[in-house]
Amino acid sequence: MEYLSDKSSVARMDKNLEKISPFELKNRLIEMADESVKKMAHVMLNAGRGNPNWIATEAREAFFALGGFGIEECRRVMDMPEGIAGIPQKTGIAQRFEEYLKKHEGNAGTDLLKRTYNYMLMEHAADPDELVHEWTESIVGDQYPMPDRILKYTEILVQDYLNQEMCNGQPPQGKFDLFATEGGTAGMCYVFDSLEENFLLHKGDSIALMVPIFTPYIEIPELTRYDYDVLNIPASTLNEEGLHTWQYKVEDINKLRDTKYKALFIVNPSNPPSYQLNKECVDALKDVVTRWNPNLMIITDDVYGTFVPGFRSLMADLPQNTICVYSFSKYFGATGWRLAVIALHEKNVFDRMIANLPRKRKSELTKRYGSLSMQVENMKFIDRMVADSRQVALNHTAGLSLPQQMQMSLFASFSLLDKENTYRHAMLNLIHTRLKALWDNTGFILLDDPLRAGYYSEIDMLVWAKKFYGDEFVQHLQTTHNPLDVVFRLANETGLVVLNGGGFDGPEWSVRVSLANLNEKDYIKIGLSIRRILNEYADKWKSEKK
Numbered sequence: 001m002e003y004l005s006d007k008s009s010v011a012r013m014d015k016n017l018e019k020i021s022p023f024e025l026k027n028r029l030i031e032m033a034d035e036s037v038k039k040m041a042h043v044m045l046n047a048g049r050g051n052p053n054w055i056a057t058e059a060r061e062a063f064f065a066l067g068g069f070g071i072e073e074c075r076r077v078m079d080m081p082e083g084i085a086g087i088p089q090k091t092g093i094a095q096r097f098e099e100y101l102k103k104h105e106g107n108a109g110t111d112l113l114k115r116t117y118n119y120m121l122m123e124h125a126a127d128p129d130e131l132v133h134e135w136t137e138s139i140v141g142d143q144y145p146m147p148d149r150i151l152k153y154t155e156i157l158v159q160d161y162l163n164q165e166m167c168n169g170q171p172p173q174g175k176f177d178l179f180a181t182e183g184g185t186a187g188m189c190y191v192f193d194s195l196e197e198n199f200l201l202h203k204g205d206s207i208a209l210m211v212p213i214f215t216p217y218i219e220i221p222e223l224t225r226y227d228y229d230v231l232n233i234p235a236s237t238l239n240e241e242g243l244h245t246w247q248y249k250v251e252d253i254n255k256l257r258d259t260k261y262k263a264l265f266i267v268n269p270s271n272p273p274s275y276q277l278n279k280e281c282v283d284a285l286k287d288v289v290t291r292w293n294p295n296l297m298i299i300t301d302d303v304y305g306t307f308v309p310g311f312r313s314l315m316a317d318l319p320q321n322t323i324c325v326y327s328f329s330k331y332f333g334a335t336g337w338r339l340a341v342i343a344l345h346e347k348n349v350f351d352r353m354i355a356n357l358p359r360k361r362k363s364e365l366t367k368r369y370g371s372l373s374m375q376v377e378n379m380k381f382i383d384r385m386v387a388d389s390r391q392v393a394l395n396h397t398a399g400l401s402l403p404q405q406m407q408m409s410l411f412a413s414f415s416l417l418d419k420e421n422t423y424r425h426a427m428l429n430l431i432h433t434r435l436k437a438l439w440d441n442t443g444f445i446l447l448d449d450p451l452r453a454g455y456y457s458e459i460d461m462l463v464w465a466k467k468f469y470g471d472e473f474v475q476h477l478q479t480t481h482n483p484l485d486v487v488f489r490l491a492n493e494t495g496l497v498v499l500n501g502g503g504f505d506g507p508e509w510s511v512r513v514s515l516a517n518l519n520e521k522d523y524i525k526i527g528l529s530i531r532r533i534l535n536e537y538a539d540k541w542k543s544e545k546k
Helices: 015-019 022-040 058-077 093-103 110-124 128-140 152-165 183-197 216-222 250-257 279-292 349-355 359-369 381-388 402-417 422-442 461-469 471-480 485-494 520-545
Strands: 176-182 206-211 229-234 261-267 297-301 322-327 339-345 456-460 510-514
Touching: 058 093, 058 110, 058 128, 058 402, 093 110, 093 128, 110 128, 110 152, 110 402, 128 152, 128 402, 152 176, 152 339, 152 402, 176 183, 176 381, 176 402, 183 216, 183 297, 183 322, 183 339, 183 381, 206 216, 229 250, 250 261, 250 279, 339 381, 339 402, 349 381, 402 422, 422 456, 422 520, 456 461, 461 471, 461 520, 471 520, 485 510, 485 520, 510 520
Parallel strands: 206 229, 206 261, 261 297, 297 322
Antiparallel strands: 176 339, 322 339, 456 510
16 A cells, blocks of 8 residues: 555555554554654644543542541541541431531532432432441441442432433333443443343344444454354434434334344444434334334443433333443543443343243253342342352452442432533533534534534544545545545644544544543644545545546
8 A cells, every 4th residue: 555645654554453443553543643742743632532531520529528527437436546447337327427517518529418418318218327327338438339239329319310311301110220330341241241141142143233333342242252143233324415414224223123133232322423313213223122023132321321411311212121331431520430330120121031031041040140049030130240240159249339339329419419400511512612623623514413412523534525526536545545544644643643433333434533532722633634634635636637
């Protein structure tokens, strides 16, 4: 392959690089960007990974304020000069907590603690001593998680949060059981493992992915352990102007009517296009489940749902068929906390299918989980996930750490009590300002769309190559250059790191930009650089034609 441009130091591209996970390719791009910094004094900008450059402060302040109370309670029981204290005692702890809040009134975080406490008493009639004792043990982390799936009051607060944020305030009848996990990535691993361990999916089974999608959902099914037969359902719809709408064709969704498809995996809003499923797609999925494939298992990863006002998850519309994995990492700037939940409705197809397994399979499961229950047949699928997360034998030490669950509870209550949506409005304004800066400086058109989250943006270079220079130029690009040229040129020439959309099973010539981790001026630079590269390709093509 030819040099990418007269200015570029990047020579022939290895075709095998297209097969590498974009998150691994990112490391190579960063190396190139670092070299660019050394040679050309560019500032390295990493818009490849979606780690936010913000944090939510008030819930963290409440966490640290509660820590002060926790230490006081432990020292009240035992206080040795060598730095040894006791563990919190339940009797009278709520009264002491109220006195602590009064004593520290006006301090950072105290107000949220007070309002969360009152919310739990007024909305859920929580026992005051039991509630504060759970919080105090959580903040000092002196116990194993009990219940291991999720703490009692953490589950209540997070359930309310999911009802508000994932179900748009209108949850289905019944309740969801929750399993607190070490981030969304752990949740994904637990789901895959337990589906296999409980004979709901078998090696070689047919599943479907709604693509583009977060790369582990592409890569895990290819592992030898699973080796699934994968159907990709592409977000391939275009409007009358030939621009992506990043939605799915109903005729493609209807392929799921075939009962050979056991499971559907989706990130909603999508990653990287960052669009919520529209009503037409949701209705098509509801029709598939209702009339054609009632045992279809849907796993939806909804980490970006809070970035779309009025978002409604498939867990709300198809509760009995859906496992929802939700992470607190992006909205609250908390990737380092590793906070997520798996949500599964109390009445679900997973439990029903386990109950209908052949006798031989049931016998194998009785042997697997027999040390945990005398009636394994009544053990819920979500509780089996908890056990599987610790190889069953370590079930007694399963569960997310208590301090992590406490911070999760405070993130949830912070959103529940933000009645004016002050935080949401500021957050959406932050990323949408960056999105506008990116697209305005590409010179491309970004259509208004209320379903767009805007956490990422996927730019299909071929769409704009066709718009500006025609089909002949598009064909030239495809036959002359590698789709990775753009991301390598950005890294090598400007110090900018973006990811290749093809690595997410998106359009080969698309680039994925995270709007979460750089500042507005940086996205101006990215936009200008993307357009400059396209124009340089076109100028070289025109000169070669002459």
